Amino acid sequence: MRTIQTSASILSADMCNLEAVVHMLEQSGTDMLHFDVMDGRFVNNISFGIPVLSAIRKKTDLFLDIHLMIADPLQYAARFAHAGANGITFHLESESDPQKTIDAIHACGIPAGIVIKPMTPAEAVLPYLPSVEMVLVMTVEPGFGGQAFLWDMLEKVRFLHRAAKEQGLHTIIQVDGGINAETAPAAVEAGADNLVVGSYLFRQENPKMVIDFLHQLSENKK
Ligand code: DX5
Ligand code: ZN
Numbered sequence: 665m666r667t668i669q670t671s672a673s674i675l676s677a678d679m680c681n682l683e684a685v686v687h688m689l690e691q692s693g694t695d696m697l698h699f700d701v702m703d704g705r706f707v708n709n710i711s712f713g714i715p716v717l718s719a720i721r722k723k724t725d726l727f728l729d730i731h732l733m734i735a736d737p738l739q740y741a742a743r744f745a746h747a748g749a750n751g752i753t754f755h756l757e758s759e760s761d762p763q764k765t766i767d768a769i770h771a772c773g774i775p776a777g778i779v780i781k782p783m784t785p786a787e788a789v790l791p792y793l794p795s796v797e798m799v800l801v802m803t804v805e806p807g808f809g810g811q812a813f814l815w816d817m818l819e820k821v822r823f824l825h826r827a828a829k830e831q832g833l834h835t836i837i838q839v840d841g842g843i844n845a846e847t848a849p850a851a852v853e854a855g856a857d858n859l860v861v862g863s864y865l866f867r868q869e870n871p872k873m874v875i876d877f878l879h880q881l882s883e884n885k886k
Pocket of ligand 2: 840860
């Protein structure tokens with residue numbers, strides 16, 4: 665049995681009450697807090713960055729899972745690490761050299777992950793698969809919460825899950841975008857280990873029920 669982990673994206677949370685949000689996420693039992701950084705260049709939106717991360721770090725011991733949707737992750741990786749990141753993922757489509765960026769993240773003593781957008785083939789990750797702890801398959805176009813899950817992405821999850829297994833790697837496959845009660849079981853079935861959940865979590869009265877539901881998908885995992 666494999667264990668399914670959750671990473672709660674605060675992109676859809678109440679930004680005026682982040683301390684309460686962080687406290688609520690601690691109570692929910694989520695494994696990670698997912699922190700979406702957007703620079704208005706790599707994606708068509710701007711979210712939050714280093715000062716907000718430092719502020720959250722002071723309030724919680726939760727694993728802070730940083731998703732960099734920025735043009736030059738190599739330039740900023742160490743600063744996010746020093747601000748309190750427990751893990752950093754960055755886009756293969758960014759302007760930075762992927763291996764140098766992985767090495768820069770590892771040099772800070774934290775795990776590194778590569779993210780691919782919906783139009784990027786899963787094969788593009790293969791050269792870096794042995795070097796990363798996580799691969800994030802975007803199941804929506806990055807930039808905004810609340811979008812519909814792209815079912816075609818499950819094929820990429822299946823491919824990468826199989827590739828890691830064949831190489832004897834324990835790479836975590838994460839999915840991000842449109843995760844809900846209908847899409848999460850399919851993502852897990854395809855081989856996802858870690859589910860980012862944003863708007864679905866914050867729409868519910870009881871976020872703990874959502875996290876419990878996602879965790880129990882572990883039982884069904886082959
Ligand atoms: C989108 C972000 C996601 C987003 C997910 O660019 O990377 O993490 O917050 O939100 P939902 O779960 O609402 O699709
Ligand atoms: Zn994200």
